[in-house]
Amino acid sequence: MPQIRMTVNGKEVSGEVEGRTLLVQFLRDHLGLTGTHVGCDTTQCGACTVHVNGRAMKSCTLLAAHADGADVTTIEGLADGDTLHPMQEAFREHHALQCGFCTPGMVMSAIGLVKDNPKMSEKDVRHGLEGNICRCTGYHNIVEAILDAQTKMGA
């Protein structure tokens, strides 16, 4: 079984994985980082979104072996101690989560969107969230949170 190493949330980690092990499985099952969720088996829902080398990616589409050597950030690594990332804080402030299951993926995707385009309109945000499904919130407050965080992240 291949041996892989990567940096996850700023820490060096390594493990032996099977060739077919997905990054999301490595994060959840090997590292116990269960904040990254699995909501589908057709790469449709985005619940598994993490940052790989600074880019938002669906960790269910990536083999763990392919992330060998990468710098990975998961939802667990976003806050600075007790201080939430502005995106997390905006989600809280705008009630952009209900059951919380889609939330880690939403937050990670949202940060990726703002990085790619820090001047998004509401339409851009909605379009950008195409790959993330939320069954609870109706997206309204998620969109508001992202627009608010975008302003704060730019400030």
Add this chain to the structure above:
Amino acid sequence: MASQFGIGQPVRRSEDKRFLTGRGTYVDDINLPRQTHAVVVYSPHAHADIKSIDTSAAKSAPGVLLVLTGEDAQADGLGGYGQALMPEDVGGPPGFRTTRPVLATGRVRHVGERVALVIAETEEQARDAAELIEIDYAPLPATVLAEDAVKDGAPLVWDGAENNLCFPLMMGDADATEKAIASAHYVAKVHIYNNRLTTNPMEMRGTIGDYNRAMDEYTLYTSTQNPHGVRAEVAGHILHMHETKLRVIARDVGGGFGLKGGVFPEDALVVWAAGKLERPVKWVPSRSEAMILDDDGRDQTLDAEMAVDKDGKILAMRWIALNNLGAYVVGPGAVVPMFALGMSQGVYKIPTMLVATKAVFTNTPPTTPYRGAGRPEATYTIERLMDAAARGIGMDPAEIRKRNFIQPSEFPFETHTHQIYDSGDYATALDKCLELSDYKNFAKRRAESEKAGKKRGLGLSYYIDNTGIFNDRMELRFDPSGSLTIVAGTFSHGQGHETTYKQIASDLLGVPFEDIKLVQGDTAAVSFGRGTYASRSAHVGGSALKAAAEAVIESGKKFAGMMLEAGESDLEFVDGLYKVTGTDKAIPMTEVAKFAYIPAGPPSELGTGLEGVGNFATTMSSFPNGAHVCEVEIDPDTGKVVIDRFFAVDDMGNIINPLLVAGQIHGGIVQGVGQALLEDMVYDRESGQLLSGSFLDYAMPRADDVPSFQIGMSEVPSPSNPLGVKGAGEGGTVGATPTVINAIVDALESAGVTNMELPATPERVWRALSKAA
């Protein structure tokens, strides 16, 4: 007490931090030492006899620990899953009862019926071994659609259920209705297929069973809305043991929407298997498996008529329906058609009406409550009829509704279907929504759209919901440090009860919000509860919590009297303080609570510590209601419908937390929009094969399918409960579907389209336009 954390305040949720930092605990996040993995083998046929099952290859596959079939379940005397409620339990006609086994024997009746369970050291091993089970099926003809099931000669799902009938329901006056319709000025007619949906909570149902031989105790971790309900079914009805032998734990649950209010074979299977293996057994399905193994929702076909006079006054309404129950009537499945009939009168005065359905069996998975459960069907039907009637006589759709509304002075109002509406002011809410949506300038916006080659339509509807079912209990317990624990019989799975209940307790007892904790979802910690479904928690749970607070205040008085050296009759409780009336002597609740725990001093009759139990039993439902307006823009070349604007003004009674209520409305609306435009659970009419079994084929609403919403409130407190609340969980869904479809029909009316099927996919819209042209 007016505080920023009190009742009515937009308090930010205290549960959010764990979710936002990835520290929620859903079932798949729980891993127990020595855990094994289960995979369910299910029927690929909609209807078949099982000739033989050969598990020998699977049993000897690497890592396999146990393979179980229906014969093993029978040998162990396992029971099955029956009904929570049938019409005959509440005075209705008798019905054909079924028992859903945990694993089938002899015959399978729908695709996805469980046939075997494979347990191995790893999930991959269990999956590989499941492939090795050889099952010899003799396929039988299947019946899939309700309209086919009732035809003479249709394949029977159950021997003994003639014409596949489970039960009929009828309410109203057939003769008077026929007479009124026959002589009416105008009769509007619509044919409706209220399509089949699947819930798809983002967290799939998952379960882990565990057994502790030393204590002879089982534990079940499951993704449920109703932990005690699961315990009663799994322990009581399926495994035939005392309920106290099974502890059911639900931590964070990733959405439920009714689906997880039920009990599923997997809940019992993992407990049963854990007992055999003396190791934890974990089952978590993939999304594709979940879509096959979950129950579905809706699936009602009907023909509806409404008779009106030339002034738009309703003279009569009639609808005759078929409800597709699937292969088993399980849990609260029968409640759906019962609610559909019960709520059919909507918000209008109707001189005479008749509503009837036949609930029938088909070779499809069971249908059970999905957000709204019968109320969406009821509102959809009458609100489509109202629009059709308005069009028929050339009246404004808002005006025809206003002419028929039940008036504020007429509450309590009893409908022909024996619902007693609590309160409301429908015309005011509708007017607010018309104002908010700039209704009067619609023609301008339509003209703008036309210039761009688009067809704009406006839809409106007025929904009514029914919330607050059953009784429940809540406990409040202080600890010796003066902090407070709420022990809830309800179960929050996204609604934010941790926050709203703390607001209520903080408000009533004067305990700081941050010193209060919620305990729920563990049958070992909560003595009893009925869980959360049917938007019951604020109404029933909130009222029970208020009663618990009152019990605490009463018990605390005795301790406060000792502390303040005053008689109980001289004490009053105001703003979190016990006060000696007419003096400035006062002491806060939290100090009294600490005093209640001192080791010596208070006499026995005062008890040790301070706590209170509150109960609330619903005698009258609450009836949330509200107006929705939406505008759609349709591209006639592609048939694509874009929702451009959406407005809702809701009467949800008194509001505990406006931020959270708005969230419920937003989410509810989008589920209703999903049914209107996107979602469709389709089974092949002949073979019963699922054709929409993944997110690629079953279109879930996404962020760019909907606009932002403008919502407003028009509260009329409910007299049905001491908080004056009405349940906020489902109204958005109930109202949104007819609103969107009414808007589409309005947009296409000029092109000659008069009806639109659910869901209004681009193809369907385009075809309707081409056909009409």
